Amino acid sequence: NAGVTQTPKFRILKIGQSMTLQCTQDMNHNYMYWYRQDPGMGLKLIYYSVGAGITDKGEVPNGYNVSRSTTEDFPLRLELAAPSQTSVYFCASSYSRQGANYGYTFGSGTRLTVV
Amino acid sequence: AQKITQTQPGMFVQEKEAVTLDCTYDTSDQSYGLFWYKQPSSGEMIFLIYQGSYDEQNATEGRYSLNFQKARKSANLVISASQLGDSAMYFCAMREAINNNDMRFGAGTRLTVKP
Numbered sequence: 001n002a003g004v005t006q007t008p009k010f011r012i013l014k015i016g017q018s019m020t021l022q023c024t025q026d027m028n029h030n031y032m033y034w035y036r037q038d039p040g041m042g043l044k045l046i047y048y049s050v051g052a053g054i055t056d057k058g059e060v061p062n063g064y065n066v067s068r069s070t071t072e073d074f075p076l077r078l079e080l081a082a083p084s085q086t087s088v089y090f091c092a093s094s095y096s097r098q099g100a101n102y103g104y105t106f107g108s109g110t111r112l113t114v115v
Numbered sequence: 116a117q118k119i120t121q122t123q124p125g126m127f128v129q130e131k132e133a134v135t136l137d138c139t140y141d142t143s144d145q146s147y148g149l150f151w152y153k154q155p156s157s158g159e160m161i162f163l164i165y166q167g168s169y170d171e172q173n174a175t176e177g178r179y180s181l182n183f184q185k186a187r188k189s190a191n192l193v194i195s196a197s198q199l200g201d202s203a204m205y206f207c208a209m210r211e212a213i214n215n216n217d218m219r220f221g222a223g224t225r226l227t228v229k230p
Contacts, residue, residue: 031216042119042206042220043160050216058217090160103150103162104218111158 002026006091006107013081013114021076021110023091031094032074033058033104034066036087043090049074081114088112118142119207119221126226128197135182136192136224138207144168146212149190151181154204154223163205166190197228 004025013019025032030051035043045058049068063085065077074093078085088111092104120139128134140149151163166174166181174181182191190209194201204225210218 033216033218035220040222042208042222044220045217048216056216088158092160103152103165104160105162106152106160108157108159 004093004105004107006110010111017081018079023074024072025093029093033092034076035090038087083114086114118219119209121221121224123224128228130228130230131196133195136205138190140188140209144211144213148210150208151192152206199228202228
């Protein structure tokens with residue numbers, strides 16, 4: 001089973017460039033999430049989606065955009081990359097249910113460096 | 116405000132011994148879930164164990180158990196019979212029912228298992 005697939009695994013961007021981090025899951029999960037992990041820190045939520053066509057901001061949404069046109073895909077767009085966006089980005093998905101005890105399934109991460 | 120606190124940046128344990136990783140949390144919600152994740156050096160996030168706030172018994176999953184002390188707001192992870200493959204970062208996380216789309220993570224504890 002593929003689970004959650006993220007591409008690319010590594011990327012170097014120049015300041016001001018844009019890029020899209022891809023995320024696809026094949027588990028038919030309604031809920032999907034984007035997190036960033038800065039060195040020595042835990043994960044912080046950027047955006048999440050509760051289903052196709054529905055997205056909302058998390059704790060640190062500035063500088064990012066998302067879309068959810070299908071259940072499977074949840075791309076993260078970086079516009080005008082800044083050094084502060086250097087981080088490891090994780091996409092995750094889960095079953096939907098309020099208060100559910102389902103742990104998230106994470107992708108393998110994208111290591112992004114902005115220079 | 117930080118809702119999850121992991122006070123141990125690093126821990127060492129001898130192979131085959133048990134180890135406890137500390138986690139305290141802060142919430143005013145009565146319904147919430149507590150999670151532990153493992154992040155090996157390869158970078159992926161692996162869901163280990165879940166404890167619901169209304170669960171009367173401590174959660175167990177194989178060699179992992181969660182020492183849940185609700186009044187003290189602590190959710191410590193106990194790993195029994197440590198193995199070399201347990202060396203990794205471990206993250207405690209919480210999701211409140213009132214905002215169950217926002218799982219908050221602690222800063223993590225790096226566990227090193229010595230042979």
